[in-house]
Amino acid sequence: MTVVPPADITLFPDFSQAVYTIRTESFEGPFDLLLHLIKKNEIDIYNIPISAITRQYLEYLDIMKELNLDIAGDFLVMASTLIQIKSRMLLPLPDVEEAGEEEIEDPRAELVRRLLEYSKYKDAAITLSQRELLGRDTFVRNFPAPELDEIKPEQEQPDVEMFELIEAFQRILATVPAETFHEVGAEGLSIADRINELLLLLQGSDAVEFEDLFTGSVIREQVVVTFLAILELCRLKMVKLSQQQSFGTLWVIPVLLEGGDYIVTEEDLDRDFA
């Protein structure tokens, strides 16, 4: 005879019910939440009952708190804005005579404008994501550009040694006449500026000779700044240095796909060139 375990005994108690008491959608921001409330309550966006909406909005924030969701500051800013609008709605309107030329605007107008503007882009985002998306709906052939392969060293060949880089730099320095006078208050030449110039120079080409980046630099200081700029670009992984054989030509290769545009993140710029 087989023993049938009683139905009410479960080996793995179901925690899920306790945990998921409330299901809320996640909202992208205060506008998203407000639009949701407006839609849910079938409210005319041009005539928002501000006190009801404010109450519901605050209830949502409470739910989010209960769910231990981090409430972003933006949500709180909106809460205070709503309360402010609500209080202004309670105030009596100034006399039309007194107001004079200044038009009396509905306290809600600014909020409604921004909500409408936001919903426009929210819709646009949906339309956009429904387009034929590369990598999801349609695919293209991918392979590295052949020109770049020619320049690239074989896999086993190491990248440029520090020593060779310095040697190349010395070669260039040697061609620059040593300055014999001392200049006071020399013209400032920033590395950041030079980086931008170099990026411009590299734009559209697969690789540029190391030496070519120094053409036009006749002052020692310029050479040094250019060199530092190249090092900085290497550090930011925006260029790669490559050499096919020892003592061969040193190539500076912009790191990117198919010679498109150069991306410097805001953080990079802020940190490095502020």
Add this chain to the structure above:
Amino acid sequence: MTGTSLKSVVESLLFVSDAPLTLDRLCSILEEYDMNDIRDALAELDADYVREGRGICLAEVAGGWQLRSRQENADFLRRLSRIRPYRFSQSAMETLAIIAYRQPITRSEVEYLRGVDSGGVLKTLLDKKLVRILGKKDIPGRPLIYGTSREFLEAFSLKDLAGLPTLKEVRELTDRDLLEQQEELPLPGMGEKSGTE
């Protein structure tokens, strides 16, 4: 004769090219041919692929022409590629849409429109190369201005920015000069209810 051979040359070029080929580029490569013939060849190719129900199609994206897989076959192609398809979060799509329609635009302008901090999303979009830095805005603080990249056009199968779907117009309360106001007004400033209109 020339027509068919040109068509086959154009097809080969498109097959081998790793980026969309512009008509200009095709013309400079095929210098012995007339631009109109090249254009005809492209149109013929396009028609051929459609008529024969081929697995590839000719798409006009990012200002050029590119051979792409047929959309109907996407399910099978996804099995081939090990790379997971682009997945965009709602916040990424919102940010991207705002940048696409409002470029050149600064980060604070994006955040004003979205009502939330968008630094992280923007960084992701930059990393994916869908958005690029166009320069700096000539206002105090010199904030960076952003725009969409060629990769954006390619990813969303757009011929150019003018090909973006038109925004749904909302009723006239929407202030078209919203951004102008915003420069001095980063928050929904109630005190300074901008009486512009």
